[in-house]
Structures are given as C-alpha cells and as structure tokens.
Amino acid sequence: MMLTAGMFLSISFIMLAIGIYGIVSRRNMVRMLLSAEVIFNAALLTLLILSSIPIHAATQPDKPAIGGAIALLAIGIAAAEIGVAISIAILLFQIKQHVDVYELRKFRG
C-alpha cells in the first residue's frame, strides 16, 4: 500500500476538525487545552509530512530538512506554554474549586 502525502494530510485535517470541535463544544479549561493539543499534533504531522514528501516538486528544488527541526523546537516551546497555562489553571482551581471557563463570565454585558 502506497502512503501518499494526501492521505496523511487528510488525517491531519480530521485531527484539526476534532480539535476545533472540542474547543467549541467543551467549556472545561483542561478539556479545551487537550483539544488544542490535538490541533498541535495535527500541525506537527503536517509539518513532518510536507517536509519529507514534496507535493510540488517544481517549487521545492532542494529542500533542507528544517521541518523536523521546527517540529522539535515547537514541541519544546509548546510545553512551556502549556506549563504556564496549567499553572494558571491550578491557581484558579485553588480559589474557585473549578476551572470551567463558561462559569468564569462574571462580568457579563
């Protein structure tokens, strides 16, 4: 069975759709973070696939393997970002005993 770039890209788009659905439908902060992580993994998949299987050979004369480097860098950086978000969520949980962003709308109007 041939593995083509199109197949992986469609997997990645399905993951993107799942992530967006999760963000839109859930109101719990941790669940929303997890959905964002699904999108993040979809992005990594796209990055790695597109940097190893060329789609338009004409526009990519000799592609350096930066894709993998960007992916590694992104994983490290995103870990820092998630860390800050989780620490904010923990502080919030200590005060309010829940991390439901829908309930957080205190100042409406």
Add this chain to the structure above:
Amino acid sequence: MNILAIILVSSGIITPTLDYTFKRRVSAYIVLFVIFIASIISIALLYITYNVSNVLLYDGVIKVDFYGTFLAFLATIGTLLVLIASMYEVRRWSTAPSFYSLLPLTLLGVYYIIFLNDIILLFIAWTLVSVASYALVGIKKDENSLEGAAKYALMGIIATTFLLYGLALIYGLTGSTKILDIIQYAKPLRNEPLLIIGIILLIISFSFKIGVVPFHGWLPDVYGGVHPSIISFIAGVVKLVGIAALLRVIYPFAQIMGNAWLIIFSILSISTMTFGNIAALVQRNVQRMMAYSSIAHAGYILLGFAAATGAGYLYGLQGIALHISTYIFAKIGIFVTLAYLSRIGLKLDLEGLSGLSKKMPITSVSLIILLLSLIGVPPLLGFWSKFPYLFLSTIDIAPWLTLIAIINSGISVGYYVQVIKSVFFLSSKAEGVERVKDPELIVIIITTIVTIILGLGIAPFIASTLTYK
C-alpha cells in the same frame, strides 16, 4: 547597524538575570534604566535607518527598515511610560520583581516580531511574548486577574496551535522559511487551496491576539477585569505584536490573494468596528468601555490592511503606523488614569467618576484630551491617523468600507461623550486629591502633551517618511 541591534536585543535578555541577583527594591530602577537605554538606542536606530533601504541581519532572519524601527520606537516608549506609571503602586506588590522582569522579556519578543523575516523566528518570538503576557496578566494573583489570565492563556494556546498549523502548511508548500523567498515560491501556487488555508489559519491566529471580532472572547474579560496598570501594557504594547505579525507575514501575500484579500479583511474590519462600538455603548464601567473601544480601534487598523490591493495602499500603511501611535499613547494614558483613580479609591464606573473635574482638574483635562484623540477631533493625533490616512486608504477600491468606518466613528462618539459628560458636567461626588509627584500623573501629562504636539501638523510629516518596501 548590526551592533546596535545586538545591544537593543541583549538589553532585554540581561535584565531579568540582573533582576534576581539584586535585592527586591532595586529591580524597578534597573529595568527603568535598561528600558531608558533601549529607548535611546531605538531613537538612534530611527536616525540611522532613515532613508536607508532594508538591512538584513543574521543571515536574513531579521529585516531592519525604517517602518520597523518606528514601531519599535513606539513599543519602547510605551514600555517606558508603563514602567514610570508602575513606580508607585505596582512596586509595592509582592510579585513586583516578576512584573519588572517580564516587561523587558516581552519587549524583546515585540522587537523580534517587528523586525521579523523568518517563520521559525515568528513562532519563537510569538511564544515568548505570549507566555510572558499570560504570566503578566495573572501576576496580581487575585480572582479577577486569574480569570483573565486563564482565558487569555487558553485563547493564546489555541492561537499558537493555529499559527503552527498555518506555518506548517506554508513551509511545506514553499520549502523555505524566509518570508521573502516564500512570497517568490508562492506566486505559481496562487490557486493552491492548501496555501489559502494556511494563510487563513495564520490570519485567525493573529486575530486572536489582536482581538478581532469572531475571536475576541477573551478581550473584554482581560481588559475589563485585570488591574489597569497591567492592562496599559497589554493593551498598548502587546497588541502591537499581532498587528506587526500581520504586517510582516500576511501583508506580502496581498497581491497573491487578490480579491479574496479585500473580502476577508473588510469582513473582519466591519464586524470588529461595529461590535466594539455597539457593545461599548451599553457599558457603565469605564474600564470595560475602554476594552470594547480597544476592539473597535483594532477594526480601524484592519482598514489599512484591507487597502493593500488598491491604489491607496501606502496611505493604509502610513495610517496603520500613525494609528498605532495614537492608540498606544491614548490607551496607555487612559488605562494609567484609571489605575491612578482606582488607587485613590474611586469606582471606575460613570457614577464613580462624576464631577471629577472639580477635584482633579489636570487628570480630567488629560483624560478628556485623550478621549477626544480616540474620537478623532481635528487638532489631535487621532484625527490625522483616522481620517486622512486609514479611512481614505480604501476609498478607491471599497468606498462602502470607508462609509461604514465613518458611521462607526460617529457611533463611538456616543460612549466617549458619556465619560466626558460624567467627568465635567455632573455634580461632584468623586473624592481625591492629585499631587504633582505621583508618577501616574506624570505619565498622563506626557501622553497628553505628545498627543497634542504630534497633532499640530507633525503627524503628516511623520507619515510621509514612512515607506514600506
């Protein structure tokens, strides 16, 4: 040139390190000193890059031009003003050293985004600014700040994932990380759907940070709930990041996108302006009113982007830079005023501010001038940036857009005038004394004077020097 950029950048890096090696009281003054040096260097950079074409640094990763140095200068001055204003109240918080170490770090990220020419650098600098600003929003550790920070961090992380997805698609299709090369390789891919999806994902991601309307959910809670001293920085300087990223990364695609560009940006601009202005009309709390007015001003700035495919693109670009300066000075001034008033113990709603002019004349007059500048009253800076540049830039390709913007500007008078009426014409309930030694008052006076002076005919001259290649 190269050395200057290194100094500018390293000043940001070294400060937090210095910050923790000394005792607590020192940190504020060290950061103040470093930011002061950074602003001197940015003035020097402004002088050097004047009439010089683009300079590529670090193997083409950073592109320095006059437009960028102008924005960097604005960001530095904004940070300096916020720092001076924080000298009285914020310095007494228990988390003050973190506040002072996060300011230069964020500013460093802002510099990188302003001078950006590489998508890897975009991702890194973007995350640097984002992480620093989440921590900054939540730094007071009370309930309101943490609510704001939670939403801000959540929306920021979603924005970052969209950003990475967009970057992955664009890098994968063009095979380059340099923006100038990407544009060249992208020209034959004009009709490739993946490229369009990538660009749209990037626009969504930047819109989250600017607070453009379908993605504005976090903004009223952050700008309206967190302490105004911090918001003066978030609203004034961090917002520049989204606009600068849009300008550096998305703007070159205007010719490739063609008609779709005008449609996307006019929809975003109209929804943002209209929502911001109408939502602000019903607010009674002045801080939340300013949060919605900040959304509306993001909409005006997007007008300049919508003009990119027409003949008025240069007016659009000059308008963006000028309006950013209007916005930075006015918003920093207003939020610092609110911080000052809340420190004195006033409630920040229209009743709480009634009759303020009897007790605190200088603060009230400055507040009114800054509000008038945001409305766009002729002798002030806001008039120049709004009407001759931003609004006229789209008139040849989309006159209806200009019309809607002018109508929106009319609607916005409604809520600004409520504040003016409350401060000047209602009977006096507000208590408080202003003292000339208060650092907040100094900042308020500086922003007001700058707004007036730049309005007196200097703004068109500045705009004429700003060209974008």
